[in-house]
Amino acid sequence: xxxxxxxxxxxxxxxxxxxxxxxxxxxxxxxxxxxxxxxxxxxxxxxxxxxxxxxxxxxxxxxxxxxxxxxxxxxxxxxxxxxxxxxxxxxxxxxxxxxxxxxxxxxxxxxxxxxxxxxxxxxxxxxxxxxxxxxxxxxxxxxxxxxxxxxxxxxxxxxxxxxxxxxxxxxxxxxxxxxxxxxxxxxxxxxxxxxxxxxxxxxxxxxxxxxxxxxxxxxxxxxxxxxxxxxxxxxxxxxxxxxxxxxxxxxxxxxxxxxxxx
Amino acid sequence: xxxxxxxxxxxxxxxxxxxxxxxxxxxxxxxxxxxxxxxxxxxxxxxxxxxxxxxxxxxxxxxxxxxxxxxxxxxxxxxxxxxxxxxxxxxxxxxxxxxxxxxxxxxxxxxxxxxxxxxxxxxxxxxxxxxxxxxxxxxxxxxxxxxxxxxxxxxxxxxxxxxxxxxxxxxxxxxxxxxxxxxxxxxxxxxxxxxxxxxxxxxxxxxxxxxxxxxxxxxxxxxxxxxxxxxxxxxxxxxxxxxxxxxxxxxxxxxxxxxxxxxxxxxxxxxxxxxxxxxxxxxxxxxxxxxxxxxxxxxxxxxxxxxxxxxxxxxxxxxxxxxxxxxxxxxxxxxxxxxxxxxxxxxxxxxxxxxx
Numbered sequence: 001x002x003x004x005x006x007x008x009x010x011x012x013x014x015x016x017x018x019x020x021x022x023x024x025x026x027x028x029x030x031x032x033x034x035x036x037x038x039x040x041x042x043x044x045x046x047x048x049x050x051x052x053x054x055x056x057x058x059x060x061x062x063x064x065x066x067x068x069x070x071x072x073x074x075x076x077x078x079x080x081x082x083x084x085x086x087x088x089x090x091x092x093x094x095x096x097x098x099x100x101x102x103x104x105x106x107x108x109x110x111x112x113x114x115x116x117x118x119x120x121x122x123x124x125x126x127x128x129x130x131x132x133x134x135x136x137x138x139x140x141x142x143x144x145x146x147x148x149x150x151x152x153x154x155x156x157x158x159x160x161x162x163x164x165x166x167x168x169x170x171x172x173x174x175x176x177x178x179x180x181x182x183x184x185x186x187x188x189x190x191x192x193x194x195x196x197x198x199x200x201x202x203x204x205x206x207x208x209x210x211x212x213x214x215x216x217x218x219x220x221x222x223x224x225x226x227x228x229x230x231x232x233x234x235x236x237x238x239x240x241x242x243x244x245x246x247x248x249x250x251x252x253x254x255x256x257x258x259x260x261x262x
Numbered sequence: 263x264x265x266x267x268x269x270x271x272x273x274x275x276x277x278x279x280x281x282x283x284x285x286x287x288x289x290x291x292x293x294x295x296x297x298x299x300x301x302x303x304x305x306x307x308x309x310x311x312x313x314x315x316x317x318x319x320x321x322x323x324x325x326x327x328x329x330x331x332x333x334x335x336x337x338x339x340x341x342x343x344x345x346x347x348x349x350x351x352x353x354x355x356x357x358x359x360x361x362x363x364x365x366x367x368x369x370x371x372x373x374x375x376x377x378x379x380x381x382x383x384x385x386x387x388x389x390x391x392x393x394x395x396x397x398x399x400x401x402x403x404x405x406x407x408x409x410x411x412x413x414x415x416x417x418x419x420x421x422x423x424x425x426x427x428x429x430x431x432x433x434x435x436x437x438x439x440x441x442x443x444x445x446x447x448x449x450x451x452x453x454x455x456x457x458x459x460x461x462x463x464x465x466x467x468x469x470x471x472x473x474x475x476x477x478x479x480x481x482x483x484x485x486x487x488x489x490x491x492x493x494x495x496x497x498x499x500x501x502x503x504x505x506x507x508x509x510x511x512x513x514x515x516x517x518x519x520x521x522x523x524x525x526x527x528x529x530x531x532x533x534x535x536x537x538x539x540x541x542x543x544x545x546x547x548x549x550x551x552x553x554x555x556x557x558x559x560x561x562x563x564x565x566x567x568x569x570x571x572x573x574x575x576x577x578x579x580x581x582x583x584x585x586x587x588x589x590x591x592x593x594x595x596x597x598x599x600x601x602x603x604x605x606x607x608x609x610x611x612x613x614x615x616x617x618x
Contacts, residue, residue, distance in 0.1 A: 054502050078508025085506075090498050091355040092553035102499065105492050106508040156507070 004030045004065045004165035006198045011050055011060035013043075013222075020046050022222040023060070030165060032214035033186075033193045034200040037233075039243050042219040044202040045086070048171045051200065052083045065165050078106035080160050081167040082153035086175065088145070090137055096148050097133040100124055103155030119158045120151075126188060127151035128181075142176035150185060157197070168192060170201040174208065186212040210234045210257045218242055234258045265550040270557055273550075277564035281337070284571040288333050291575055293583040294324055301325065332468035333571060335476060339465075339533055340543075340570025342480040342525040344562035347540025348547075349487055349522045352494040352555050353515060354413075354427065357545060358603060361526040362537035364427065365408035365434035370523070370530035371461075372438040372445075373404020379449040398475060401527035408434045409523055462589030463534035465574050472532040479528040483521050484563055490514060490521075491556035498553075536589050538596020539566060539573075545603060 006028040013021040021043045028034040028051075036044050049055045051062060053069055061068050069077065082103065090099070100123060104116040124130040127150045132140065137148060150173060157166045170189075174182045182205070190212055193199040203209050209216055209230070216233040218226045220242050226233045239247040239260055247260040265273060290296050296304075304322045347360045354364075361367045377400040412434055416427035439461065493514045496504040501511045529536075547561040573591040580586070 049502075052506065054505065074505055075508040075510070078506065081506075083503075083506045085500075085502060088499055088503065092351075092357065092498060092548060094495075094498070094553050098495075098552070098554055099499075102496055102507060105496055110489075110492075 004196070004198060005063075006051060006167055006200065007063045007066075008047070008051060009061045009063070011047070011057045011062070013046055013050060013055065014058045020222050021050070021057070024219070024222070024224050025060075026217050026224060026227055028198050028200040029215070030196045030198045031193060032199075033190050033212060034198075034215045034217065035209045035213035036200065036202045036217045036219060037204070037206060037209050037242070038219035038225075041221075042242075043222040044219055045171050047219065048083075048169055048200070048202050052081075052169050053077070054083075064167065075106070077167075078156070080157060080164055081169070082156035083169040084149055084153045084171065084173055086171050088149055093136045093138050095133065096124070096129055096135050096137055096140070096151075099137050099148055100129075100133075100151045100155050103152040106156065120155050123151045123155035123158060126154055128184060143178060143181055146173065146176045147181065147185070150188075154188075154192070166195075166197040168197055168199045170199075172202050172204065174203060174205065182208060190214075206234060206239070207259050210259065230257050234260060236260070266552075270551075270560075274560060274564065277561065277568065281564055281568050281571075284568050284575075285333055285337070288336070288571045288575045289325075289329060292329065292578040293585070294321065294329075296321070296325060296329075327469070331470050331473045332465050332574070335468040335473045335532065336465055336570045336574045337567035338473065338476045338480045339529040339536070340539060340566040340568070341484065341563040342476070342529045342566070343536060343540045343570075344543035344566025345484050345487060345559055346522045346525045348544040348555065348558040348562045349494070349518050350540070351544055352497060352558075353518050353522075354416075355498060356427070357548075358541065358600065359427070360538065360541035361522070362535060362540065363435075364412045364431045365438065366405045366523055366526045367530050367535040367537070368435045368438035368442070369408025370401035370405030370527040371535045372408075372441045373527070374398075374401040374531040375442045375445040375449075376400060376404070379445040395475060397531040398479070398528040401531035402523055404438070405523045405527040405530070406520070408438060409519055413519065461535055462587035462593075463536035464577075464585075464587045464589075465533055466585060468533070476528050476532050480525055483525045484559065487518075487521055487559050488556060490518060491554070491559055494518070494555040534587075534589070536570075536592055538592045538600065539570060541603075542596050542599050543569060545599070 008027065009025050011021050011024045012019065024043075024047060036047065038044050046055065050057050053062060053074065063069065064077070064081070097120065100120045101112060101116070103123065104112055104119060108116055121130065124133060127147045129144065129147050129151050132144060132148065137145065140148065153168060153170070157168055160166045168189075173185055173189075177185060186208060189199050189201060193214070213230055216227065216230055217224060218233055218238055225241055226238050235258075236247050236249050239245070245262055247262045250259040250261060268276075286298075289301055290298065300318075300321065303317055304325045307317055307322065308326060343361060346366070350359045350361065350364065350366075351357055374397050377396055412427060412430045415430040416423055442461075493504065493509045496507045496509050497511065497514065499507075504511050504514075543562050543566045544558050547558055547565060551557065551561070570588075573588055573595075576591050577588050578585045
């Protein structure tokens with residue numbers, strides 16, 4: 001399934017003379033959950049925005065399934081690729097159902113079909129916000145807003161024409177979520193990835209990354225420090241390199257993944 | 263609220279019925295009162311259904327040449343300004359934007375006054391349909407320059423700073439109003455001489471020519487605007503989210519500004535500057551039912567028409583047989599609503615877009 005890969009090749013990104021990304025190459029494959037970790041200011045969000053074609057890299061290429069894409073392809077991409085950014089705000093009150101329906105916008109021209117409505121309901125159920133459907137988005141808690149936006153991006157790529165790849169990019173989707181919802185979200189992401197979707201997310205919590213990630217990319221000051229499985233990336237050495245803190249590894253037979261405590 | 267439980271279609275139907283009632287009420291009242299029977303008689307006569315020899319020809323003329331175009335012009339302008347308010351609020355991601363506030367109306371008024379006053383002295387325009395078209399064209403140019411200036415000044419990276427927007431609006435409005443004031447001062451034509459026409463608007467000059475131009479511009483513009491309602495909704499999430507939803511935001515923004523300026527300029531060229539309608543109508547609709555832009559555009563056309571017809575009725579009734587500029591009514595009702603929205607927004611502390 002390598003043809004569906006989202007590939008970043010030698011990405012450099014400079015803004016106002018500061019080089020934020022220094023030649024990063026990596027690739028996100030369908031079927032596995034790719035998570036990007038790194039300290040504040042390491043360029044995680046920028047890398048995500050470049051992968052989503054929101055920013056164009058100073059040099060390097062982004063390709064979706066082997067095709068180099070640019071801003072012109074956005075309309076076409078919107079049907080198979082969704083992205084969730086940080087800090088979304090709405091100036092006017094909309095209901096949760098109306099926000100989720102926006103995810104279907106690329107799929108209908110004037111009026112949503114009954115299929116679009118069905119998909120919104122399924123996406124809201126998957127994100128656990130079905131009970132909020134008629135609530136005013138502005139009155140929701142931070143976590144409820146986040147899950148509503150998650151339902152929106154789910155609805156956007158709920159199904160693809162047969163043989164078409166799907167992509168889901170998320171920038172710190174676990175912000176504002178309590179522990180229960182963090183796990184719920186990451187489990188949902190794994191399930192989506194398992195449906196042969198490219199899923200890549202920026203995440204701050206190392207242990208969550210370790211528990212749920214199939215493939216982890218560690219960034220530090222715009223450089224890719226490590227990438228691979230949790231066992232390869234979540235090590236005290238890399239942890240020290242990333243955060244400048246000593247961590248202790250916990251690994252025992254009850255755990256299938258490494259944990260770090262500090 | 264009760265409205266939130268009825269379907270969109272029922273809601274439109276309800277507004278449509280109220281609009282019909284407003285039209286009939288407005289048709290009967292004014293400097294000359296007509297009874298329902300008289301109106302029915304004129305209509306029957308007008309479409310050649312039944313000729314009643316006892317009909318009052320003068321009154322019939324007043325009805326067809328003054329009253330009827332006036333009411334329909336009210337409906338068109340009310341619809342146009344309200345839709346324009348809804349479009350601008352979506353574009354600026356802000357509930358307190360309206361054409362009068364961001365310079366569109368005053369810029370258009372200046373453009374119209376320029377050609378009205380100077381053009382008349384050169385005899386370039388006349389009371390023909392062509393003359394009726396030159397005016398909106400210059401109004402469009404004036405309105406466009408003003409709107410673009412305010413938008414450029416107040417937005418950085420797609421986010422609009424409210425304070426800058428209001429201040430830029432004040433400055434542009436002052437410049438345009440100064441220019442218009444000067445033109446009306448040097449004008450010889452009695453209508454152009456009346457500064458109140460340009461600052462407070464009036465439907466007293468309504469005729470079929472103006473109605474024609476305004477209708478031909480407003481109805482297609484509103485229909486086109488409906489096509490962009492999805493994009494405008496997506497834009498509420500922010501520009502990058504809209505792009506991820508496949509919307510070309512640059513194209514969308516340019517088209518909305520052009521469309522909006524076209525509507526406002528044509529209306530302003532016909533009836534002068536009428537403030538606050540574009541602010542209140544979308545806001546009422548949001549409170550009653552929904553912030554979905556498709557609903558706001560359809561609803562604003564209907565509710566805007568209703569409110570403008572009623573406001574115009576007020577100007578004709580209060581000091582009948584004389585009348586006063588309609589901008590007084592819309593300002594007296596609209597300005598307090600505007601303040602109320604401001605205070606309410608401040609208190610509830612809408613996060614994000616509003617005070618960004």
